[in-house]
Amino acid sequence: xxxxxxxxQEETQPATTAADAAAQPAAVAPAPAAAPAxxxxxxxxxKRELILKFIDTFGTKSAMEQNLNTMFEDMGxxxxxxxxxxxxxxxxxxxxxxxxxxxKHFSADELKAYITFYSSPEGQRLLQTIPVLxxxxxxxxxxxxxxxxPVAPEDTDKNVTQ
Numbered sequence: 001x002x003x004x005x006x007x008x009q010e011e012t013q014p015a016t017t018a019a020d021a022a023a024q025p026a027a028v029a030p031a032p033a034a035a036p037a038x039x040x041x042x043x044x045x046x047k048r049e050l051i052l053k054f055i056d057t058f059g060t061k062s063a064m065e066q067n068l069n070t071m072f073e074d075m076g077x078x079x080x081x082x083x084x085x086x087x088x089x090x091x092x093x094x095x096x097x098x099x100x101x102x103x104k105h106f107s108a109d110e111l112k113a114y115i116t117f118y119s120s121p122e123g124q125r126l127l128q129t130i131p132v133l134x135x136x137x138x139x140x141x142x143x144x145x146x147x148x149x150p151v152a153p154e155d156t157d158k159n160v161t162q
Contacts, residue, residue: 043103050111051102055095057118059127064091 043051055061068089075082106114117123 043099047103047108047111048099050108050115051099051106052095054102054106054111054115054118055098057115060098061091061095064094 068091072082072086075085102111118127
């Protein structure tokens with residue numbers, strides 16, 4: 001899946017320390033358990049279209065399809081479970097469930113800006129380059145840790161015999 005930095009708006013709550021909790025009067029009752037979440041209201045109109053366009057522009061849908069196809073290949077074409085998955089899993093159905101999440105975290109204006117950027121040659125280059133950077137970064141990090149913490153030959157022998 002393509003992973004690029006996208007800054008979501010977050011609400012933060014003040015941190016509560018053990019001292020803060022101890023300072024609460026004993027008479028304060030704990031909050032009642034939350035009721036089961038209601039289904040998110042359907043996102044309609046322009047905002048829905050912007051979300052779908054962003055999901056497409058950002059490459060989320062194609063990455064999901066590619067990941068599913070890879071998973072199906074790994075499962076094996078002769079496996080009955082593979083056919084069951086293929087018959088029942090639909091990327092569009094997953095995306096429908098993601099729309100309220102995007103609605104919650106992004107305004108229409110933000111989506112428009114992201115779509116504009118990721119549709120540009122620079123945005124497309126970023127989307128193509130980030131997975132390569134991530135893979136190469138993992139390789140460099142692994143080599144760094146191997147240099148800092150080399151495996152002693154006796155440790156290798158212990159791991160093989162255990």
